[in-house]
Amino acid sequence: MILLQELIHQTYFVLAGLIAVLLVTRLFRRKSRPGLAYDIVYAYAIIPFVLRALHIK
Amino acid sequence: MNDRALVGRRVGLLLASLALMVVGTKDIRALRAYRETVVVSEAFTRQAPLSTYFDGIRGTLMDVPVFVFDSGVPGGSVLILGGAHAYEPASPVMAYVVMENITVTQGKVFVIARANMSASTLGMLGNAYPPFFRVKTPWGEKTYRIGDRETNPLEQWPDPFTFVHYPSAQNLAYQDSRNLNRTFPGRPGGNLTERTSFAISELIRREQIDMTIDVHEASMGYPVVSTYVCHQRAEEMCMMAAMILSAEQFPMKTETSPKSLRGLTHREIGDFTESFAVLMETPEPFIDKFVGPMTEALMLTGKDEFMQTAADRGLLYAEYDMKTGATLDYRVGRHLGGAAEVIKQMGEFYPAKKVGVSWPTYAAVMEKGIGAFLHDPAKAAAARVFRH
Amino acid sequence: MSTYAATSWTLAAMVAAFVLSSWRFKSPELSMVVTALVGALVAGLGFPAHLFVEGTFTFLDLAFIFITACIFMNAYSEVGAMNALVRALVVRLHRRKWLLLMVLALLMLIPGALTGAGVVSVLVVGGLVAAVLRLMGLAEDRVAAFVFMLGILSAVAPPINVWAMLMAAGANMPYVGFDLVLLVPVLIIAAFTVLYLGWGAVPQSKEAILAGLPPLSPKMTWWRAAVPLAVLLALALGAKYAAFTLPTIGFPLMFLICAATTVAIDPVRRPVKRWLEVVNQTVEQVFPLVATMVSVGVLVNILAATGVRGLIAISFVALPIIGIYATSLFVCPLAQGSLGFGSAVILGTPLIFVFNAVGANVTVVAAAFSMLFALGDCLPPSRIVGRTAIETVGYKGSYGSFLKATAVPWLVMGIVALAMLIVPGRAAFLVRY
Numbered sequence: 080m081i082l083l084q085e086l087i088h089q090t091y092f093v094l095a096g097l098i099a100v101l102l103v104t105r106l107f108r109r110k111s112r113p114g115l116a117y118d119i120v121y122a123y124a125i126i127p128f129v130l131r132a133l134h135i136k
Numbered sequence: 137m138n139d140r141a142l143v144g145r146r147v148g149l150l151l152a153s154l155a156l157m158v159v160g161t162k163d164i165r166a167l168r169a170y171r172e173t174v175v176v177s178e179a180f181t182r183q184a185p186l187s188t189y190f191d192g193i194r195g196t197l198m199d200v201p202v203f204v205f206d207s208g209v210p211g212g213s214v215l216i217l218g219g220a221h222a223y224e225p226a227s228p229v230m231a232y233v234v235m236e237n238i239t240v241t242q243g244k245v246f247v248i249a250r251a252n253m254s255a256s257t258l259g260m261l262g263n264a265y266p267p268f269f270r271v272k273t274p275w276g277e278k279t280y281r282i283g284d285r286e287t288n289p290l291e292q293w294p295d296p297f298t299f300v301h302y303p304s305a306q307n308l309a310y311q312d313s314r315n316l317n318r319t320f321p322g323r324p325g326g327n328l329t330e331r332t333s334f335a336i337s338e339l340i341r342r343e344q345i346d347m348t349i350d351v352h353e354a355s356m357g358y359p360v361v362s363t364y365v366c367h368q369r370a371e372e373m374c375m376m377a378a379m380i381l382s383a384e385q386f387p388m389k390t391e392t393s394p395k396s397l398r399g400l401t402h403r404e405i406g407d408f409t410e411s412f413a414v415l416m417e418t419p420e421p422f423i424d425k426f427v428g429p430m431t432e433a434l435m436l437t438g439k440d441e442f443m444q445t446a447a448d449r450g451l452l453y454a455e456y457d458m459k460t461g462a463t464l465d466y467r468v469g470r471h472l473g474g475a476a477e478v479i480k481q482m483g484e485f486y487p488a489k490k491v492g493v494s495w496p497t498y499a500a501v502m503e504k505g506i507g508a509f510l511h512d513p514a515k516a517a518a519a520r521v522f523r524h
Numbered sequence: 525m526s527t528y529a530a531t532s533w534t535l536a537a538m539v540a541a542f543v544l545s546s547w548r549f550k551s552p553e554l555s556m557v558v559t560a561l562v563g564a565l566v567a568g569l570g571f572p573a574h575l576f577v578e579g580t581f582t583f584l585d586l587a588f589i590f591i592t593a594c595i596f597m598n599a600y601s602e603v604g605a606m607n608a609l610v611r612a613l614v615v616r617l618h619r620r621k622w623l624l625l626m627v628l629a630l631l632m633l634i635p636g637a638l639t640g641a642g643v644v645s646v647l648v649v650g651g652l653v654a655a656v657l658r659l660m661g662l663a664e665d666r667v668a669a670f671v672f673m674l675g676i677l678s679a680v681a682p683p684i685n686v687w688a689m690l691m692a693a694g695a696n697m698p699y700v701g702f703d704l705v706l707l708v709p710v711l712i713i714a715a716f717t718v719l720y721l722g723w724g725a726v727p728q729s730k731e732a733i734l735a736g737l738p739p740l741s742p743k744m745t746w747w748r749a750a751v752p753l754a755v756l757l758a759l760a761l762g763a764k765y766a767a768f769t770l771p772t773i774g775f776p777l778m779f780l781i782c783a784a785t786t787v788a789i790d791p792v793r794r795p796v797k798r799w800l801e802v803v804n805q806t807v808e809q810v811f812p813l814v815a816t817m818v819s820v821g822v823l824v825n826i827l828a829a830t831g832v833r834g835l836i837a838i839s840f841v842a843l844p845i846i847g848i849y850a851t852s853l854f855v856c857p858l859a860q861g862s863l864g865f866g867s868a869v870i871l872g873t874p875l876i877f878v879f880n881a882v883g884a885n886v887t888v889v890a891a892a893f894s895m896l897f898a899l900g901d902c903l904p905p906s907r908i909v910g911r912t913a914i915e916t917v918g919y920k921g922s923y924g925s926f927l928k929a930t931a932v933p934w935l936v937m938g939i940v941a942l943a944m945l946i947v948p949g950r951a952a953f954l955v956r957y
Contacts, residue, residue, distance in 0.1 A: 080325040081331075084771045087772070087777060088294075091293050094777075104804070105804070105807055107143065111808055118146055119149060119554055120554050120815045121815075122146075122150055122153040123153055124818045127581045128584075129157060130581075131584065136161065136577075157577060160576055160577030160578070259578050261578070261581055262579070262828060263825075294585070294773070294774025297641070297763060297774075298684050300768070302768055309686060309692075309699075394698070425837050425870040426874065427834045428835075429830055440834075442835070445842055446842060451841060451874065451877070
């Protein structure tokens with residue numbers, strides 16, 4: 080059970096990384112909300128996903 | 137804007153975001169990496185990792201050292217549990233002051249200063265706590281971490297949508313799955329916080345600890361502030377100790393642990409071990425939600441205008457005057473006095489469980505400040521210095 | 525300068541910054557962050573890089589839920605399962621409009637009741653419910669209002685009510701005795717909402733409706749379509765009732781498991797490339813919500829750091845009881861709009877003690893406050909359930925017109941909650957242990 084729980088725990092870090100990658104892709108290749116405001120929002124919205132994936136916070 | 141300029145802008149913003157990550161995580165990384173130092177007193181006998189009592193936490197951040205101060209003279213035993221909630225700083229500091237100054241003439245004392253080590257490496261989300269606070273000593277400043285109430289998600293993630301307490305099956309809020317004081321008596325196959333609770337319960341059972349004192353701080357708008365909360369088996373000792381403290385030192389109340397409130401040390405340790413379970417709460421304005429700017433000064437002094445308004449409106453459950461606040465010295469002093477008195481009462485009620493112990497008194501701390509009782513690691517013998 | 529004066533000045537600057545940046549940027553997310561930065565600057569904190577980065581984590585788990593739940597639901601629509609279920613409901617219950625609407629209301633209540641998150645109800649069944657409501661003749665604004673109201677009611681409904689749990693935990697009360705005192709008002713308000721929003725709606729004929737729906741995918745039967753939802757239900761029930769034998773999976777992974785199940789039941793084997801497109805579209809679609817979570821977290825962190833949070837909290841809880849009655853219907857929802865579940869900790873717990881001191885039944889009081897907080901899920905700055913509802917149902921009107929359509933059931937819910945707050949003794953018979 081503990082091993083399985085640890086596996087799930089690590090899966091979530093991978094998931095955070097995948098979401099970060101998806102968000103970065105959308106920063107460059109999105110179809111909706113193309114303006115500067117959402118460029119800025121995309122750029123900072125990746126912060127928690129990257130830092131979580133890197134086990135920093 | 138042409139495509140090239142657009143890509144350039146986006147790359148620039150991405151780089152700015154990365155720079156923000158680097159700069160903005162300086163304190164976050166420092167909090168995670170920083171280790172507190174403690175210079176244990178000459179009464180120190182040995183230390184053992186908590187995993188000695190339950191292997192299921194070995195190799196994790198929760199595998200904290202248990203410090204033992206054994207007189208070698210038959211008597212009772214006490215466990216002081218500090219830092220179950222890492223955002224209540226007087227709790228680990230009280231444990232450190234005990235470890236640095238304790239003398240034991242009968243029985244033995246076990247101390248865990250950072251029961252939830254993981255929580256102490258995390259800033260409390262949405263509460264803007266400063267990561268560290270510093271205590272002035274005659275030889276310089278000593279720095280301590282201010283952590284979170286719950287285990288760091290880096291160690292335990294995800295949360296369930298509701299936390300089902302073991303073994304009662306009572307439903308608690310989801311984040312309580314990472315709250316050490318909601319996961320007792322613990323579950324060997326459970327999450328990391330539950331396993332840590334189980335390890336502590338095992339320590340208490342195997343070492344036949346007579347009294348467990350779980351040290352906390354409470355918001356002043358919480359009725360059990362300045363209170364002993366005791367399992368029913370420890371009720372009389374707590375009542376007597378509170379009476380004596382209120383008459384001689386500082387106001388102290390007592391409350392019996394509610395039977396329907398599960399997961400807390402004062403309920404589960406009392407129910408699932410032979411130990412007398414006692415929890416102490418001291419007034420801590422810093423953790424109230426209706427205080428002003430969250431600063432290190434507020435944590436150290438407890439002086440706050442909004443808190444005075446709350447006191448004037450009768451919303452607080454402890455006396456409060458903004459001029460004196462509720463300083464760290466006062467809070468740590470209360471815990472030192474509170475623990476000493478209830479241990480003394482155990483000896484009065486049960487002479488075979490007497491523990492002969494002393495550490496700085498409430499009066500001494502109020503007079504000299506806790507800094508006077510923290511020793512310089514640079515001048516201490518290496519065998520007595522521990523990083524924590 | 526006194527703390528009152530300093531924090532009031534910061535608050536005024538933040539309000540002005542929010543208004544100006546909302547007008548300038550047309551992005552509520554960016555406006556929140558600009559507001560936070562202005563607040564920090566005015567309060568003398570400079571550029572708060574640490575608080576900024578830390579704040580982005582405040583509601584990170586909710587952001588994960590949004591993304592994964594939407595991936596599941598978009599996959600579900602992609603394989604034609606949503607269409608199959610809508611068709612099945614229309615065929616079976618078309619002639620019984622009120623029964624159908626009640627069934628849809630109950631369907632909305634279940635996910636949120638089991639999980640404590642109204643957003644989950646909206647994301648998981650909101651799209652399906654909206655599709656059927658539209659066919660039953662409800663106007664677009666009413667469809668959005670229906671999904672929103674049932675969404676927030678589902679979060680209030682037992683067994684999991686996170687606000688009540690947080691208040692109970694803060695007040696050292698066990699979370700027991702809440703089931704009926706939450707369920708009865710929720711059912712009453714849900715019934716009213718169905719009647720109010722469904723009144724006057726004239727369904728098209730069954731044949732016209734079915735003709736207007738996309739053609740049923742080959743081999744996509746209603747029972748095949750039900751499999752992913754059954755998996756979700758089983759995982760949720762397992763997490764609650766078999767918590768000691770199952771590992772903690774967490775919502776995001778639950779939704780991804782359901783998304784994988786959806787891919788598995790797809791009768792037409794779509795290529796991986798198509799699924800990647802679905803995921804990319806989903807991320808773009810759900811991004812405003814994710815960004816809101818990240819941005820509001822920054823704002824909340826700065827509100828705490830500057831003491832503005834404390835100013836707002838003390839100004840409310842220090843009111844006399846009569847003042848709390850008079851302002852609860854505004855202050856509690858607004859607190860929810862900015863603090864999310866934090867509202868229950870910051871305002872709810874102190875208020876439980878205030879009401880306890882006057883001898884009120886605190887279980888009823890906590891239930892009432894949980895309803896008042898839930899109302900704030902359509903209010904700025906976060907507007908979580910409100911925005912999710914209009915995104916999910918694809919409402920094209922203004923946010924103001926959505927709020928207008930919601931106003932009457934919203935007020936009725938507020939009045940019921942206030943009544944419970946003012947005379948909690950009358951509802952005390954519903955507190956059963």
